[in-house]
Amino acid sequence: MRTFTKYLSKFSGILFLLVLFGIWVLISCGPEWDSQYLFPSPKAVLKALFDSREELLRSAGASLLKLVPAYLVASIVGISIGIVSGSIPWVSNMLKPISRFAAPIPPNVYIPYAIAILPTFYLSSTFIIFIAAFWPIYLNTAAGAAEIPEKYKRNAAIIGIGKFEYLWRIALVASLPSIFSGLSVGMGLSFIMLTVAELFGENTGLGHFVQFYADYSDYPNMVAGILWTGIVVLAIMELFELVKRKLLFWTKAN
Amino acid sequence: MTIKQNGFETTNLDFSYDGRAILKDINLKINQGEFVCLLGESGSGKTTLLNLLAGLTKPSEGHVYWKGKEIEKPSAERSVVFQDYTLFPWLTLLQNVTLAIKKTKKLKTSYAKNLAEEYLNLVGLSGSLHKYPFELSGGMRQRGAIARALSVSADALLLDEPFGALDPVNRASLQDLVLELCRGVKDRPITTLFVTHDIREAVYLGSRIIVLGSTPGRIIADIPLDFPVKKNRGEWFRNEKVQQTIATIEDAYHKDILEKLGHIVQGGASI
Numbered sequence: 001m002r003t004f005t006k007y008l009s010k011f012s013g014i015l016f017l018l019v020l021f022g023i024w025v026l027i028s029c030g031p032e033w034d035s036q037y038l039f040p041s042p043k044a045v046l047k048a049l050f051d052s053r054e055e056l057l058r059s060a061g062a063s064l065l066k067l068v069p070a071y072l073v074a075s076i077v078g079i080s081i082g083i084v085s086g087s088i089p090w091v092s093n094m095l096k097p098i099s100r101f102a103a104p105i106p107p108n109v110y111i112p113y114a115i116a117i118l119p120t121f122y123l124s125s126t127f128i129i130f131i132a133a134f135w136p137i138y139l140n141t142a143a144g145a146a147e148i149p150e151k152y153k154r155n156a157a158i159i160g161i162g163k164f165e166y167l168w169r170i171a172l173v174a175s176l177p178s179i180f181s182g183l184s185v186g187m188g189l190s191f192i193m194l195t196v197a198e199l200f201g202e203n204t205g206l207g208h209f210v211q212f213y214a215d216y217s218d219y220p221n222m223v224a225g226i227l228w229t230g231i232v233v234l235a236i237m238e239l240f241e242l243v244k245r246k247l248l249f250w251t252k253a254n
Numbered sequence: 255m256t257i258k259q260n261g262f263e264t265t266n267l268d269f270s271y272d273g274r275a276i277l278k279d280i281n282l283k284i285n286q287g288e289f290v291c292l293l294g295e296s297g298s299g300k301t302t303l304l305n306l307l308a309g310l311t312k313p314s315e316g317h318v319y320w321k322g323k324e325i326e327k328p329s330a331e332r333s334v335v336f337q338d339y340t341l342f343p344w345l346t347l348l349q350n351v352t353l354a355i356k357k358t359k360k361l362k363t364s365y366a367k368n369l370a371e372e373y374l375n376l377v378g379l380s381g382s383l384h385k386y387p388f389e390l391s392g393g394m395r396q397r398g399a400i401a402r403a404l405s406v407s408a409d410a411l412l413l414d415e416p417f418g419a420l421d422p423v424n425r426a427s428l429q430d431l432v433l434e435l436c437r438g439v440k441d442r443p444i445t446t447l448f449v450t451h452d453i454r455e456a457v458y459l460g461s462r463i464i465v466l467g468s469t470p471g472r473i474i475a476d477i478p479l480d481f482p483v484k485k486n487r488g489e490w491f492r493n494e495k496v497q498q499t500i501a502t503i504e505d506a507y508h509k510d511i512l513e514k515l516g517h518i519v520q521g522g523a524s525i
Contacts, residue, residue: 152340152342157327158332158333159353159357159402160357161357249386250343250386250387251343
């Protein structure tokens with residue numbers, strides 16, 4: 001009995017997925033009802049996934065082409081400014097009012113303006129993704145750099161590490177744990193903004209794929225697009241975790 | 255008999271923080287090569303005094319000198335070992351010590367690495383060169399910190415309750431290590447200030463003991479020690495002279511505490 005509950009607990013995640021899958025099958029393939037066409041069967045969705053594979057891959061590529069550059073620039077800018085402002089009080093004081101005001105503004109309210117002032121849809125969506133990723137990365141980095149234990153600073157001073165070298169050799173490394181939590185929040189937000197931007201005005205990408213088939217009431221393809229987006233996001237997040245574990249190995253016992 | 259050279263000197267040193275006096279009127283001379291133990295209760299300003307000598311803190315009043323020159327900023331000449339392990343956790347032992355050597359001596363990495371290995375051997379860590387601090391015990395980390403402090407060719411070693419968090423066995427073996435190392439690494443006498451609140455530790459290690467009274471911190475006793483060679487720890491502590499010294503220091507402590515209690519009682523009575 002005990003071993004049974006142990007296994008139940010161990011595989012509960014998979015079991016729950018199977019239950020959800022069963023409900024999906026029941027709704028879509030069970031007794032017919034009015035709006036059943038809104039719930040395509042697993043078989044139809046799988047077929048859509050397979051038939052649209054090229055378009056799905058292209059969409060994922062187009063989305064990543066917006067996401068990756070915007071996110072990278074946001075990371076570089078956010079981490080650099082964050083380290084400097086977290087380590088140097090006057091810089092932090094200078095940036096505090098503007099970040100207090102601007103950080104909480106939901107990035108999607110910039111979309112209409114971004115479309116108006118930037119020459120292409122591509123630039124406006126990357127700009128929105130940049131904004132979404134920048135604030136959490138910057139704020140977390142700055143907080144991390146500001147909270148570096150006094151002991152590291154003293155040590156650095158004693159062995160003769162200068163002010164500039166301190167920034168990258170000590171502050172940057174010591175803040176890595178909070179930098180990573182900023183990067184992960186920023187990643188989540190930039191995914192949201194990416195798909196929002198694509199639903200709005202883009203004619204490429206995962207968000208556009210879903211919106212396009214929804215407009216034509218092609219629900220198998222639409223659900224396939226949602227599932228595919230989930231898979232892409234999951235893969236990127238797993239990759240992210242891998243890098244994080246590699247770089248943060250030293251936080252194990254601290 | 256060699257001529258005693260001035261190491262540390264403080265004149266009319268005051269330090270206050272947030273309007274509260276932490277140290278008051280400290281006049282202190284420590285000769286080069288001396289091993290001074292600084293004793294005091296928590297809150298007596300021992301750590302503050304150590305930070306002032308290291309150059310990590312600036313005095314509110316008065317002056318601090320090292321070899322006749324006013325101390326302005328931290329320097330590798332005066333290395334510090336803190337109680338909480340201060341090796342950088344993202345570097346291995348060898349990388350930690352190598353970095354310190356490279357920064358202070360402007361050596362090439364390969365030379366610095368060799369030198370770092372030598373110092374880590376010296377503290378008995380030759381088997382753990384490539385381990386990270388989180389893989390090491392508290393005692394080993396502190397050995398690493400000592401190796402790093404010595405490796406930068408420090409003339410002075412400032413230790414702030416370095417063994418406070420260690421178990422008795424580790425503590426004893428590290429005490430002996432420090433004694434041996436501070437007698438001179440490569441014929442270089444090292445001026446040592448060892449902060450502790452453990453009277454027995456202070457008496458065992460020091461060639462001189464300074465006792466700080468608290469609130470505000472001030473010197474209440476300055477006792478030169480001249481004890482037999484330390485061969486057997488247990489026997490040594492049973493030595494009458496040693497026991498007498500311990501008693502003297504305890505008395506000084508108690509007197510200070512009683513005086514303060516007297517102040518409080520008087521203050522209370524006047525209300």
